[in-house]
Amino acid sequence: MAHPPLPSQLLTIEYYPRPGVIQFDWGHPASALLPLDAMGRAAAEAIGRHGDNTLLYGAAQGPGPLIELLVRRLNAHEGLALTPEHMLITGGASLAIDQICTLLTRPGDAVLVPVPTYHLAVGILRDHPLDLVPVAGDEKGVSVEALAEAVVALRAEGRRPRMVYVIPTFANPTGATMPTERRQALADLARRENLLVVEDDVYRELCYEGSLPPSIYSYAPDGPVLRFANGGMLYSGGGVPHFAAMVVETFFGLDAYDAHLAHVKASYRARRDALLAALATHLPPGCAWSHPQGGYFLWLRLPPGITASALLPVAEQHGVSFLPGNKFGLGHSFDEYARLSFSMLEPDELAEGARRLGQAMRA
Amino acid sequence: MAHPPLPSQLLTIEYYPRPGVIQFDWGHPASALLPLDAMGRAAAEAIGRHGDNTLLYGAAQGPGPLIELLVRRLNAHEGLALTPEHMLITGGASLAIDQICTLLTRPGDAVLVPVPTYHLAVGILRDHPLDLVPVAGDEKGVSVEALAEAVVALRAEGRRPRMVYVIPTFANPTGATMPTERRQALADLARRENLLVVEDDVYRELCYEGSLPPSIYSYAPDGPVLRFANGGMLYSGGGVPHFAAMVVETFFGLDAYDAHLAHVKASYRARRDALLAALATHLPPGCAWSHPQGGYFLWLRLPPGITASALLPVAEQHGVSFLPGNKFGLGHSFDEYARLSFSMLEPDELAEGARRLGQAMRA
Numbered sequence: 001m002a003h004p005p006l007p008s009q010l011l012t013i014e015y016y017p018r019p020g021v022i023q024f025d026w027g028h029p030a031s032a033l034l035p036l037d038a039m040g041r042a043a044a045e046a047i048g049r050h051g052d053n054t055l056l057y058g059a060a061q062g063p064g065p066l067i068e069l070l071v072r073r074l075n076a077h078e079g080l081a082l083t084p085e086h087m088l089i090t091g092g093a094s095l096a097i098d099q100i101c102t103l104l105t106r107p108g109d110a111v112l113v114p115v116p117t118y119h120l121a122v123g124i125l126r127d128h129p130l131d132l133v134p135v136a137g138d139e140k141g142v143s144v145e146a147l148a149e150a151v152v153a154l155r156a157e158g159r160r161p162r163m164v165y166v167i168p169t170f171a172n173p174t175g176a177t178m179p180t181e182r183r184q185a186l187a188d189l190a191r192r193e194n195l196l197v198v199e200d201d202v203y204r205e206l207c208y209e210g211s212l213p214p215s216i217y218s219y220a221p222d223g224p225v226l227r228f229a230n231g232g233m234l235y236s237g238g239g240v241p242h243f244a245a246m247v248v249e250t251f252f253g254l255d256a257y258d259a260h261l262a263h264v265k266a267s268y269r270a271r272r273d274a275l276l277a278a279l280a281t282h283l284p285p286g287c288a289w290s291h292p293q294g295g296y297f298l299w300l301r302l303p304p305g306i307t308a309s310a311l312l313p314v315a316e317q318h319g320v321s322f323l324p325g326n327k328f329g330l331g332h333s334f335d336e337y338a339r340l341s342f343s344m345l346e347p348d349e350l351a352e353g354a355r356r357l358g359q360a361m362r363a
Numbered sequence: 364m365a366h367p368p369l370p371s372q373l374l375t376i377e378y379y380p381r382p383g384v385i386q387f388d389w390g391h392p393a394s395a396l397l398p399l400d401a402m403g404r405a406a407a408e409a410i411g412r413h414g415d416n417t418l419l420y421g422a423a424q425g426p427g428p429l430i431e432l433l434v435r436r437l438n439a440h441e442g443l444a445l446t447p448e449h450m451l452i453t454g455g456a457s458l459a460i461d462q463i464c465t466l467l468t469r470p471g472d473a474v475l476v477p478v479p480t481y482h483l484a485v486g487i488l489r490d491h492p493l494d495l496v497p498v499a500g501d502e503k504g505v506s507v508e509a510l511a512e513a514v515v516a517l518r519a520e521g522r523r524p525r526m527v528y529v530i531p532t533f534a535n536p537t538g539a540t541m542p543t544e545r546r547q548a549l550a551d552l553a554r555r556e557n558l559l560v561v562e563d564d565v566y567r568e569l570c571y572e573g574s575l576p577p578s579i580y581s582y583a584p585d586g587p588v589l590r591f592a593n594g595g596m597l598y599s600g601g602g603v604p605h606f607a608a609m610v611v612e613t614f615f616g617l618d619a620y621d622a623h624l625a626h627v628k629a630s631y632r633a634r635r636d637a638l639l640a641a642l643a644t645h646l647p648p649g650c651a652w653s654h655p656q657g658g659y660f661l662w663l664r665l666p667p668g669i670t671a672s673a674l675l676p677v678a679e680q681h682g683v684s685f686l687p688g689n690k691f692g693l694g695h696s697f698d699e700y701a702r703l704s705f706s707m708l709e710p711d712e713l714a715e716g717a718r719r720l721g722q723a724m725r726a
Contacts, residue, residue, distance in 0.1 A: 009427075010422075010424070010427030010430060010431065010447050011422035011424070011426075011427055012413070012416045012421070012422060012426045012427050012428060012609075013416050013419040013420060013421055013422055013426075013601070013605075014419070014420040014421065014422055014423065014601045015419065015420070028419060028420055029418075029419065031414075031415035031419065032415075034415050034418045034419070036410055036414060036415065036417075036418065039410055039417075039418060040406070040407045040410040040411060041407075043403070043406030043407060043409075043410065043610070044403045044404075044406060044407045046406075047399055047402060047403040047406065048403060050375070051394075051399060052376075052394035052395075052397050052399065053375045053376050054399075054402075055392075055397045055399065055402060056376040056377070056378065056391060056392065056394065056397070057376060057377040057378070057391055058375070058376055058377065059373075059374035059375060059376055059377055060377065061373075061374070063374075063375045063376075064372075064373030064374055064375050065375060067373060068373065084373050091454055091458075091600070091603040091604070092600040092601070092603065093600065094595075094596045094597075094599040094600025094601075095454075095458075095596055095600055095603055097596070097599075098465065098595070098596040101465075102461065102464075102465060102490055102491065103490055106492070107470040107492050118599075120595065120598060120599030121595075121599060122595075123594075123595030123598055123599060124595035124596050124599055125595070126595060127465055127466055127594055127595045127596070128465065129469070129470050129492070231486075231490055232457075232461070232483065232484075232485075232486030232487035232488070232489060232490045233457045233458055233460070233461040233487050233490065234457075235483060235486055236457040236460075236481075236483030236484060236486060236487055237454070237455040237456065237457025237458055238376070238377045238455070238457075240454040240455065240458060240603055240604065241454070241603065241604060241606075241607070242376075243604075243606070243607045243610070244604070244606045244607060246375075247406070247606070
């Protein structure tokens with residue numbers, strides 16, 4: 001995949017605003033919802049409390065105090081029976097995917113990717129010498145039957161299915177959540193066919209209503225335990241985000257996390273609801289959209305006869321932008337879809353963005 | 364390379380002490396020399412000054428303010444003409460090596476590695492489907508002639524030389540520094556043969572006496588510019604150590620770095636000198652050792668008839684340990700050598716360690 005060129009100016013963060021455009025493009029956290037004060041206190045306190053242990057080479061697996069805390073929390077919240085050796089702290093989900101490819105695949109291994117999927121994860125997979133296999137889903141998202149058929153077809157061609165990459169909860173780009181029975185079926189398929197499941201579950205904590213199905217992992221806790229703390233990079237360099245991990249551990253210790261989580265969930269839920277209401281008000285007949293139970297994303301189907309690639313330049317003239325569905329297809333066409341992210345926009349911006357989008361469709 | 368198993372207990376940092384043993388094994392910074400107070404202030408001030416920009420997804424290339432600062436500093440100190448697009452902030456040298464392998468090599472590419480070399484870098488290279496080629500040096504360390512011959516031999520066999528991995532300054536494990544003319548010759552070889560040079564120069568700032576030759580990079584500033592900010596992992600996840608990078612930028616802004624550097628250089632120089640003096644006092648005839656101009660490491664040649672692998676268990680009985688030379692050979696034997704790290708030990712511990720080492724050799 002050709003990545004876009006770097007912007008010509010030096011950035012501090014990844015996001016860059018475009019004056020006058022309401023951008024539904026970016027799936028980043030809202031600046032106003034970051035716990036700046038508590039993180040500032042946690043950073044100073046982490047150094048005060050753990051001293052040299054915050055600044056030395058971190059343990060490859062991640063700092064023990066943070067691992068113990070997360071094991072307790074996940075076991076309590078999700079009814080799991082994790083022990084510390086199940087856990088590794090990474091420098092973000094993207095680095096984890098990269099390391100999984102480096103350490104657990106061989107050149108030519110096939111990776112099955114239900115589409116539409118997170119386009120930037122595809123960029124990570126493509127940096128490795130892997131055989132990427134898109135598998136189209138159905139109206140409920142990932143289809144385990146289609147995955148099972150793809151595995152059979154690949155083996156018949158002498159290809160080597162090795163891994164499935166899925167975002168089962170509040171998926172990027174669709175906002176969809178994989179139902180319980182599909183999670184169990186995918187775990188069964190993986191066990192039967194000796195596949196790794198990369199369960200990218202980064203949005204799970206951001207649930208705005210109802211309850212969530214168990215993780216795919218919970219249906220295969222006896223599966224292969226990935227010991228990539230033994231990989232060369234972490235063994236040499238230590239845990240990658242060691243200082244940040246120590247600060248996060250201290251942040252939890254301040255009892256700041258649960259209050260922070262409740263606050264951001266309420267705010268993101270209000271944003272989602274504002275967008276859902278505004279779409280119902282402003283979009284022309286023939287549109288349809290997902291009702292995400294959590295996360296940052298909503299998947300919009302355009303009216304018959306309008307494609308996302310044709311709509312985007314018109315939308316930009318109206319001061320609104322989005323990511324067209326084809327970005328997420330790995331070769332499959334999703335040109336009748338657009339991804340709308342609502343995390344970074346205030347309710348009034350979301351309403352105005354939906355109004356402009358409706359105007360652009362009518363133009 | 365089979366990595367050793369994880370220790371059974373959870374760690375916070377990588378290092379773990381062994382009571383009663385003076386460990387010359389570990390090449391980590393000394394805890395007592397870490398700038399804890401200044402880093403604590405920098406962490407709080409970074410959040411106060413840069414706000415949400417410290418906690419959002421960082422720019423893939425690294426934060427602009429830190430890049431600008433480092434460009435100015437490197438140009439002033441090393442007479443370079445860097446511009447910001449030459450620079451990328453990584454999550455440590457180990458992650459940089461890993462990303463170079465992922466993004467800039469193809470399966471089967473040959474990587475030339477002058478030996479002895481940093482054993483944990485070999486672990487990183489081995490996690491990728493590469494053809495690792497050890498090339499023995501001479502009494503001055505890396506031999507560019509031997510590298511040139513190896514390139515010719517590889518091409519004759521249909522193999523694909525792609526990259527050279529070197530630690531030119533205060534090398535791990537030998538402490539040796541590559542002379543100017545060899546640096547220039549290596550840059551010429553790389554240009555002529557279209558090789559990437561991975562110049563792992565992490566110890567350069569820790570120079571305890573005299574002046575240093577220019578970097579290998581300075582002889583080939585027109586070489587390929589590695590734009591791996593465009594790689595999938597950073598493009599998706601943002602700069603990996605973003606929070607730590609923002610704190611480091613603020614640490615520089617406190618004008619704390621130069622004073623800190625002067626302090627640690629004086630302390631590490633005193634440790635080096637203590638070890639050199641103690642070895643002269645306590646080791647039996649027939650030993651020889653390098654006189655490192657900087658860094659953390661000293662390379663000890665054992666007396667005729669004593670191998671490092673035979674000496675190590677005896678040394679441990681005497682309460683002292685080291686890393687035997689064969690760890691650094693990538694298949695070549697260096698069993699007459701041991702690596703002694705002096706960075707983590709106080710002068711009196713270094714003296715006692717040398718005394719125990721001499722006893723073990725005589726036993």
